[in-house]
Amino acid sequence: MSRNAASHDTTPCPGCAAPALSRRDFLARAHMGFGALALAGLSQQWALAAKPNRPPHFAPRAKRVIFLFMDGGVSHVDSFDPKPALDKQHGQPAKWRPDTLSQAISANRKWLKSPWPFRQHGQSGLWVSELFPNLARVADELCVVRSMVGEVPLHGAQSLLLHTGRAAAAAPSIGSWISYGLGTENEQLPGYVVLNNDWIPNGGFQNFASSFLPATHQAAMVRAKGTPVDNIHPADSMAVQQAKLDFLRSQDSAFARSQGNSAVIESAIANYQTAAHMQSLVPRLCDIAGESVDTLEMYGLKRANDFDTSYALQCLRARRLIEAGVRFVEITCPNTHGNNSPWDQHGQLKLRHAENARITDQPIAALITDLKTRGLLDETLILWAGEMGRTPHSAGDDGRDHHVSGYTIWMAGGGIRGGMTYGNTDEMGMSATEQPLDIHDIHATILHQLGVDHERLTFRFGGRDMRLTDVHGKVIRALLA
Amino acid sequence: MCSMRKVGAFAVLMLAAALQSGAAEAHDWESVYRARLKWWSLAPVAKPPVPKVKEPSRARNEVDLFILAAQQAKGLKPVAQADKRALARRLSFALTGLPISIELSDRFLADGSPRAFETLLQSLMQSPHFGEHWARHWMDVVHYSDTHGYEWDAPAKNAWMYRDYLVRAFNADIPFRQLVLEQVAGDLIAPRVDAASGLNESLIGLMALRMGERRHGDNGDAEGVTQEAMADIVDTLGKSFLGTTLACAQCHDHKLDAVGQRDFYALTGVMMSTRWNVRTVDTTDPNLATIEEMRRIKLAIASETAKRWLGTKKDIAEKIRAIQPETNATTTFPESLVGFWKKSVASPVTPEAFALERARRVAENKANLKLLADFTREDGARGWQWDGAGMRHGLVRDGEMVIAADGNNTLSQILPAGRWSHVFSQRLSGAVRSPLFDANASQTFSVELAAGRFAARSFIVDQAFHSERMQFMNQLMPRWQTLTAGSFATLEGGVDRVPRRVYLELVTKSLNNYFPPRTGYGGLNEAEVADERSWLGLSRIVQHPAGKPPLDELARFAPLAVTAPGKAEWADRLADILHAAIERWSRSECDAEDVRLINEAIEAKLLPNDLPANSELARHVASYRDAEKKLQPDRTIGAASDWNEGRDERVGIRGSYTQLGATVPRGTATFLGGAATRAQPLSSGRLELAQSIIDPKNPLTARVFVNRVWLHLFGEGLVRTPDDFGHLGEAPSHPELIDHLAARFVEENWSLKKLVATLVTSATWRQGSIPTAGALKVDPENRLWHHMPLRRLEAEAIRDSMLSVSGRLDAKLYGAPTDPYRAATDASKRLLSGPLDGNGRRSLYTKMTLMDPPRFLALFNQPIPKLATGRRDVTHVPDQALAILNDPFVIAMARHWSERLAKDGATSAEDRAARMLESALARPASPEETARLVKLVSQSAALRGAKTQTLLDCQPAWQDVAHAIFNLKEFIHVP
Structure with missing residues (x-):
């Protein structure tokens, strides 16, 4: 089996120029060429089974989204939500107002101060801890929301909630909704791509699935290591595959004719054209050989650790995919040590939070900087979010548990106001006390920036007009630039 | 399903409801309900006259x-x-x-x-393949999977046996009516037994409702764990049998259909009153003859052992004397042979002190202990139940020997009277389950038990599937273990809640819902998961105040209180006691105290327990172990049981788990007749629910099925x-x-x-x-x-066609699933990779992991098994083309096919090409098509440098032909 990626091929990124075509008449039927950015709604190959794509409901501020999924739950009180009171009460028995979102108060739980000092950064004076020194440098781009409230302090439920707006039921992922609602800008590529780091988050593949939306809108998974996409490398040499495609063309068109020019068969035939294109396009997009040394260094691709370089690679690929017209790119975190999930530090907080931060901090900051330099940050909305925060208290001295009654996420670019914080938790970081938001509000706001009214983006299923935001969600205008 | 924890009101639907129900007032549910009953699918099935037609x-x-x-x-x-x-x-x-x-x-x-x-x-x-194909259709509806997804993808306990049950049922054309009864209430009807296998089919059917995503933990950890599972069960039940979205009424009355919110909680009450236990499904005992044989050998071993032990009285005293006695006076009162010996020098127990201590202990036990269950008698544990083949053969009297399963020992231990799963083999299963405890009052009790090899105990709270209260037990010699039940309402604050349902479960691996648990749980490693051995047993259970566990009454040491003449030496006196106990044991007259004494002696190595080479004893033990290998472990599957402990549920206000409204009598939905009189008043009502589904007056079940x-x-x-x-x-x-x-x-x-x-x-x-x-x-x-x-063919048929046409298909039926081939694995979630060709087995036998379903099949629209899916999507996406062009499975099948061609006796490329096409498409190739194929094979051979005269021998070129045929649209489409 051939495993030759197009790594020697130095054709520029397809978002910028069309590659030289070597395949003959079969491929020549591929109208428009690789680089053409089809408008939303014209994605014929990818949306054959879908309802027609829709134009935005109103003028969009952003065209696409990059979702940095901080799987397992970053500690808010160790990253973007400083709590001096925790320092003062460190080691004291912890008491809080009981609620169904939080765990039981027990005698052995004590307040735990952050091991990472906080400082203000940028012109905006945004608070960032030493956990994220590189993000601190782009503080003025970040819009930090400190008042997120979840539904249940469990990974699977929260992860599904974050992705699909539902803690339990099998609903489509936000990426699928956006792909469905707006279509892809490049008909040769899927609308929703997950840059995976060899780890399936809690909640399983459902996090990335199209559920009741047409399967076209399901995430295409791109692996960090090895073959980036299933079956993308041709099993045959070009010449042999071409011989087969020639045979298939004549044989299949005869079959289509014998079936009264069946639309089903015609679309199956068309898929072979797209597939043939993807074989060269996707590896080229995933291949970063043409990137400058400066870029590679900025993203941290020259770092020594395997996890570090994988994550950096995926961040750089995210930019390339965005440039090529993918609507929604998600990057997952690598799971470094067989934990439940990467950021889930019930113990070893200092070691593992620092490790996760080391892996992700530099590439993410580089991605923001790179997009900005290329003039793409304005139209690319970045969401950085885990499914939960972590408890300000602990039963030990180096771990924090699941926490959903008040935690932090941030956004950047895409018409979101940088250098601001929104909402607040109480002085210990327990509950969102000011301007509490739930994930549906974030979903509604993201859709809004894409020109989509979250109440009007619906799909009829099981007799209901289903929405990403279910019956919830409001656009948070204070977050908009 | 509606959003679980929040107000599930939908503006659009409210409007639609208002329009369609004649703008009825929302609070007047009765009249709304009556109006909604006038709906085509709820009208009785009237066999209409057959229409007259032209021609x-x-x-x-x-x-x-x-x-x-x-x-x-x-x-x-x-x-x-x-x-x-x-x-x-x-x-x-x-x-x-x-x-x-x-x-x-x-x-x-x-x-x-x-x-x-x-x-x-x-x-x-x-054809037996009929049942396989129709089983798969039904598996979509009950959303079959071999695991439960969520965070750890825990296994759905032997779910594959249910898949095989469906294959048998559809092949045997079991009336669907019967299958409904079995899948909803198979534990409550007369068992239907499969003659060939002796399986209780009815019990296996119950797996149907258990399918789907299940969390670990229980309601005591996070409120809602079980409610979520029950909502899934009600959803599946409604959609699969009734074509009705019952779960839409979790948060409010159904917006459009004749299903009230009370109906949802009536049904939930039925399901919450059900224990979702793993059960043994054998109806016959294949081991009777072997067990008789083992009994006989055991008698011989016992008599050899008795001979040996009775002859070592002197050695015993010597061995005791060899133990270092304590040289300082201690105050702890001894409770063992060795303990008495150790005290014998510095602070010997006087007869007076012994009598006083014994009397105190007897008195305290009498005051504190209340016998809850006595497993030494067939009828002594009222309210408790046991299950498993090991337990069936496990009721023993004091002194039963357990022969060591392997190694160089004769015995593992001597058992006191009780019920033990491992009397003959650790591969036979055992479970003991308690009645419900009072979950609000803390309750302390002690169990006299022994257990090993990852037998587990857990308190099951609110019918949890995967209780993380589970603890593995490892205790070789029977002893009292103190447990506390109750107080599971751990959340503080003012939330409303109903009392928990709590029971104790002691189970060997194969009867444990949560075995194997998530990887690494309780120190379990994967080799221990694969080992089928596991054992447990118990004698008695007593309740007592906290801190007042049963005290050893020391009866076995009573002779020490009477100083025999000439026996001043403690070692001799202790040896005498032991010897007397062994004597009673050898005459089958021993009691529990003797058993304890002998076990103490075995543990302290005072009695020989090795297997002398070439001895009669070693031969007996070897033949006993050989016989043990012939035993067939009982077959178990996740099922359900009804303990007549039913309780009605309260309505969750707007679907809430903690804000509760009125109590609703459990039973079927109102439109099926509502809560019925139960044959067993305290039962769950599942039987009556199942009967309402197949009631001839219910028009839905047959309509939905024929559709x-x-x-x-x-x-x-x-x-x-x-x-x-x-x-x-x-x-x-x-x-x-x-x-x-x-x-x-x-x-x-x-x-x-x-x-x-x-x-x-x-x-x-x-x-x-x-x-x-x-x-x-x-x-x-x-x-x-x-x-x-x-x-277009369904996913399984695409893969199976490739297996079949290439000649790789293994047409064998049934069996444990095969892991799908995976490019990336995750051992921590047991997402493992299987052989590329799945051992040639049909796709039905590919393991369906909820967390990562088989990708090749998912690509062709095999549904993600989370929700009932009566109708599959048929999508056409380029990934499908990529898969048939490049997937290693497809390539492997093409290779397999081409390699078989060497022996096809083809006389020319034309001849072979035409036959290949015919075998793939079940029609002859036209000359034009043959010519196309020959052109392809010639091109391919030329590209590979083969000469024309050796064309038939150029396997890679024929592999290309096979591969191209798999890629034909006609191959995966059926006109």
């Missing part, structure tokens, strides 16, 4: 008359009947999911009789929303035909095979697949069946 000769049976009548009303005509070859291929895929064999097809083509089609139908219906069968055979249902026959589903295209089929289905004893035969022998099913332009204009969606739609 009745076009009809082959009554089905056609309904279809023709509707067509003629629109001026439409059916297209001509399909040709015989097309029909044969279509029928084979429709009935078995496999391509037709050349032999069967040839026989059909040669059969000139008017009944030729029926003959072919009979052979395909009698499913129609959908599978025709590609689209008469109702195109097979899981929703309510107001939000689609209206039926042919309501009279559905009723005709439903009535006939019931008359024909709910027979799937008869229904299938009726449908496929119709002229409608046997039409050609090319519509006329005129018909498409009138009826573009083909709702009137003016042609038979061309269909």
